Amino acid sequence: MDKETLQNYIISVLPMPKEKAHxxxxxxxxxxLSKNVLLFKENEKCTNTFILENGYIRSFTFDKDGKxxxxxxxTAPCFVNDFLAFFRQQPTSENFECLTDCKLWTMTYEKVQTxxxxxxxxxxxxxxxxxxxxxILQERMLGMIKDxxxxxxxxxxxxxxxxxxxxxxxxxASYLGITDTSLSRIRKEMMxxxx
Amino acid sequence: MDKETLQNYIISVLPMPKEKAHxxxxxxxxxxLSKNVLLFKENEKCTNTFILENGYIRSFTFDKDGKxxxxxxxTAPCFVNDFLAFFRQQPTSENFECLTDCKLWTMTYEKVQTxxxxxxxxxxxxxxxxxxxxxILQERMLGMIKDxxxxxxxxxxxxxxxxxxxxxxxxxASYLGITDTSLSRIRKEMMxxxx
DNA sequence: TAGTTTTCTTGCCATTTGGCAAGAAAAAAG
DNA sequence: CTTTTTTCTTGCCAAATGGCAAGAAAACTA
Numbered sequence: 001m002d003k004e005t006l007q008n009y010i011i012s013v014l015p016m017p018k019e020k021a022h023x024x025x026x027x028x029x030x031x032x033l034s035k036n037v038l039l040f041k042e043n044e045k046c047t048n049t050f051i052l053e054n055g056y057i058r059s060f061t062f063d064k065d066g067k068x069x070x071x072x073x074x075t076a077p078c079f080v081n082d083f084l085a086f087f088r089q090q091p092t093s094e095n096f097e098c099l100t101d102c103k104l105w106t107m108t109y110e111k112v113q114t115x116x117x118x119x120x121x122x123x124x125x126x127x128x129x130x131x132x133x134x135x136i137l138q139e140r141m142l143g144m145i146k147d148x149x150x151x152x153x154x155x156x157x158x159x160x161x162x163x164x165x166x167x168x169x170x171x172x173a174s175y176l177g178i179t180d181t182s183l184s185r186i187r188k189e190m191m192x193x194x195x
Numbered sequence: 196m197d198k199e200t201l202q203n204y205i206i207s208v209l210p211m212p213k214e215k216a217h218x219x220x221x222x223x224x225x226x227x228l229s230k231n232v233l234l235f236k237e238n239e240k241c242t243n244t245f246i247l248e249n250g251y252i253r254s255f256t257f258d259k260d261g262k263x264x265x266x267x268x269x270t271a272p273c274f275v276n277d278f279l280a281f282f283r284q285q286p287t288s289e290n291f292e293c294l295t296d297c298k299l300w301t302m303t304y305e306k307v308q309t310x311x312x313x314x315x316x317x318x319x320x321x322x323x324x325x326x327x328x329x330x331i332l333q334e335r336m337l338g339m340i341k342d343x344x345x346x347x348x349x350x351x352x353x354x355x356x357x358x359x360x361x362x363x364x365x366x367x368a369s370y371l372g373i374t375d376t377s378l379s380r381i382r383k384e385m386m387x388x389x390x
Numbered sequence: 391t392a393g394t395t396t397t398c399t400t401g402c403c404a405t406t407t408g409g410c411a412a413g414a415a416a417a418a419a420g
Numbered sequence: 421c422t423t424t425t426t427t428c429t430t431g432c433c434a435a436a437t438g439g440c441a442a443g444a445a446a447a448c449t450a
Contacts, residue, residue: 061340069340084330093337127322134329135279141336142288145256145264168397179438184399363427374408379429 003028005053006105009077013132014125024122027115028105039080039096046086048106052076055102056166059094060174070174072136073099073167075160079129080104087130099167149178150186198223200248201300204272208327209320219317222310223300234275234291241281243301247271250297251361254289255369265369267331268294268362270355274324275299282325294362344373345381 003025010021028051033039040046042061057074059082071094074080085092089109107115115122143152153176157164163172173183198220205216223246228234235241237256252269254277266289269275280287284304302310310317338347348371352359358367368378 061337063340064343064346071336071340084326084333087326130325130329131279131282134325134332137329137332137336138279141266141332142256144339145258145266148259151259170397180398181400181439182437185437188399365427375428376409376430377407383429 003105005077006051009051009053010125014121014128016121020121024115024119024125025105027111028107031104031106033098033102033104035098035101037098037102039098040082040092040094042093042095043091045089046082046092046109048108049086049112050080051105052078052080053103053105055104056099056163057096057102058099058167058171058175059096061094068174070171072140073160073163073171073175075163076103079133081129081133083130083133099171144177149176149182150190152176153183153186198300200272201246204246204248205320209316209323211316215316219310219314219320220300222306223302226299226301228293228297228299230293230296232293234293235277235287235289237288237290238286240284241277241287241304243303244281244307245275246300247273247275248298248300250299251294251358252291252297253294253362253366253370254291256289263369265366267335268355268358268366268370270358271298274328276324276328278325278328294366339372344371344377345385347371348378348381 003022006028007018007021007025010016010024011018031050039050039057052074054076056076057080058070059072059074060068060070063069080096082092082094082096084090086109112126116126143155147155156172156176169183170180173180176183178186198217201223202213202216202220205211205219206213226245234245234252247269249271251271252275253265254267254269255263255265258264275291277287277289277291279285281304307321311321338350342350351367351371364378365375368375371378373381
């Protein structure tokens with residue numbers, strides 16, 4: 001069970017001595033999940049928090065017509081959680097689903113609380129995650145307002161090209177706020193534009 | 196200069212002894228702004244954080260076509276800030292504008308930092324504000340996905356009926372993600388439905 | 391490899407939403 | 421109180437987006 005990657009990830013989020021990071025890494029447990037497995041279901045309490053080491057996960061909910069809408073696509077390494085629901089220990093309103101086989105690190109809510117209490121750096125690490133996720137949400141919101149679907153597509157392609165090799169286009173389309181039909185048309189448009 | 200209201204507001208956000216709340220309230224400075232004044236401009240650093248005691252404020256940005264889009268409408272009492280920009284001391288990407296004459300309490304970034312450093316309760320108060328704002332953003336996002344414009348309208352009407360007496364419909368429409376034309380049609384529809 | 395399922399593209403048409411503009415209503419200014 | 425400005429409503433038309441369905445392509449299964 002190699003926690004080197006996890007340790008480095010922790011340091012990348014919040015710079016700290018290796019020993020500290022190593023110690024925190026030790027507090028996580030390993031877990032492997034297969035494609036299509038659900039981490040959380042809507043209306044369930046989130047008992048655990050996760051860090052994704054390998055694979056792709058998405059969160060989704062349902063719109064007014066009962067259609068799935070992808071709210072986030074998680075690319076390793078990153079933390080995966082509904083932070084608000086987790087920290088308040090309230091039911092989440094989104095579903096989290098493995099899009100590929102996944103390797104994760106996990107910690108229970110109780111253990112997180114214990115660590116928060118005992119280690120200021122861990123508290124700071126938690127705050128960092130909160131701010132980062134808040135920031136992602138805000139950027140997404142502003143992107144939806146300020147950008148066309150085409151630009152959102154281009155930005156995602158630039159930032160996370162690997163998603164396009166591992167996640168079906170209909171899920172990406174949904175994440176971009178359009179239908180797979182429209183995304184297909186945008187891609188076609190762009191092909192003809194750029195020769 | 197009566198800080199009773201501010202003190203009570205602080206307690207409502209984070210329960211604490213009156214003396215503590217009183218002390219924190221003392222750290223804020225009073226400020227009054229007229230209708231149409233801008234608190235922050237896009238791309239400016241946020242040097243201060245604010246608590247709105249009286250009045251209405253909105254935040255807005257511009258969409259792909261250069262049209263204003265209202266991202267939030269603040270109803271007193273509440274804190275008003277781009278928290279991410281403030282805590283990172285980075286330029287904000289939104290504008291904040293008084294929709295009415297406003298009475299606010301304010302504190303500089305430096306003072307906030309000093310208080311964070313010296314008082315755990317103040318730190319907790321700050322964390323509370325962060326979580327609350329994160330939560331508002333998330334709800335707004337999910338609302339945009341899961342609800343029709345009509346439902347968003349009804350919800351706002353129920354939650355903050357006073358906004359409708361103090362803020363022009365075109366701004367409310369923009370906040371709901373539609374044009375004033377569409378909002379007008381929705382209102383007409385509803386009139387005929389509910390006799 | 392052959393068969394089955396899922397994903398992706400595309401055409402056709404319906405629906406939704408927005409732009410514009412004109413007039414009514416309300417609010418603000420003088 | 422009158423004038424001016426802003427806000428709100430409404431009709432007409434254009435543009436964007438989506439639904440549906442069929443076929444092509446790719447991925448998975450046996």
